[in-house]
Amino acid sequence: NAGVMQNPRHLVRRRGQEARLRCSPMKGHSHVYWYRQLPEEGLKFMVYLQKENIIDESGMPKERFSAEFPKEGPSILRIQQVVRGDSAAYFCASSRGQNDEQYFGPGTRLTVT
């Protein structure tokens, strides 16, 4: 049973470009969470999605960031017009139900040059 998969594992973008981070949840999981870890900090919640619905986006920056979890395919975290401050590790987690254990993917390390 494959775990949570994230790709790419490493992503380098120049300032102003777009970054797309993908997350495939574990089989049977329909709840996806995105977290961001800045250097020397803990993970910060960004957004919680179920299939085709955003349930909680209270941790998402107001501009440039968006997330989706379509009926088919992976969840996508999209960052438009990236800036150096977006450089971080982005982790996706999935769970079977809303308050069930969250399983984390290996993360995508975004570097903005």
Place this chain on the structure above:
Amino acid sequence: DQQVKQNSPSLSVQEGRISILNCDYTNSMFDYFLWYKKYPAEGPTFLISISSIKDKNEDGRFTVFLNKSAKHLSLHIVPSQPGDSAVYFCAAPPGSGNTGKLIFGQGTTLQVKP
């Protein structure tokens, strides 16, 4: 506002001895706590949890203690092994109306020396 705090960024322990990692929280509505372990270049993995109706939960070498009056929890690892060297995060769901998100502490890097 850091609702879950781990004030020790790092801890170094000799193999075979006890490791004690601490975590404080500010919100009395928190009623469930989790510890995650994270190796470099990997995602966090769940280690152990505790509900606020308990003050102790044990799983093998790992024990979590909860002191609700002090809003403090600790993770004890006995005996510590070199493979335990990792970053440890405590986390909590934010309470009533929770949508499943977790609030994490800053993490403590544990180094167990052989």
